[in-house]
Amino acid sequence: GQNIDQPTEMTATEGAIVQINCTYQTSGFNGLFWYQQHAGEAPTFLSYNVLDGLEEKGRFSSFLSRSKGYSYLLLKELQMKDSASYLCAVRGVNAGNMLTFGGGTRLMVKP
């Protein structure tokens, strides 16, 4: 089975940097995804890591350490519109290709 942990809530200030951590335990690993979800809307894809290291995409970066079962999402120059839930999801190696999601981290950006 798979177990994914991430903090339930975080608060940060506009213009600042915030790091959202995700730890996972899986029976097989074939990639880790981060999604952003605004209230009442669908999850939107942010980043994908399958090898160790940092992937950078504009204001968002994601890091993966497979040996530690650990990832983080780094958001720079926070904007009010970044207030949302951030979902960490792991894909296993089974035939289903399914994603197992953590409970999400609700980020509140304050002025």
Place this chain on the structure above:
Amino acid sequence: DTGVSQDPRHKITKRGQNVTFRCDPISEHNRLYWYRQTLGQGPEFLTYFQNEAQLEKSRLLSDRFSAERPKGSFSTLEIQRTEQGDSAMYLCASSSQAASGGADTQYFGPGTRLTVL
């Protein structure tokens, strides 16, 4: 290029009724997924299609749930004899390994919010 679409966006039904939801994936995507999400939780996997073949079903998918993808394009999810515990957001996603450089990224539709009274 349009994204994943779902219909209806909202459904209110009485306990015991049957409901059916539709998902239209991104046109070139051969893989289609259904997930269920309750408030404050991450999505939970329900089932997965590759083309028209249903290749995986979660233990969450009781025998009251059935999904089809008859021509490998759109999919339907039917819930029979709905229960209050079925109230949730039902999300559809699609992907294509060829279109995403091997990442096989899943792109989600807006969801159907089901309320069972």
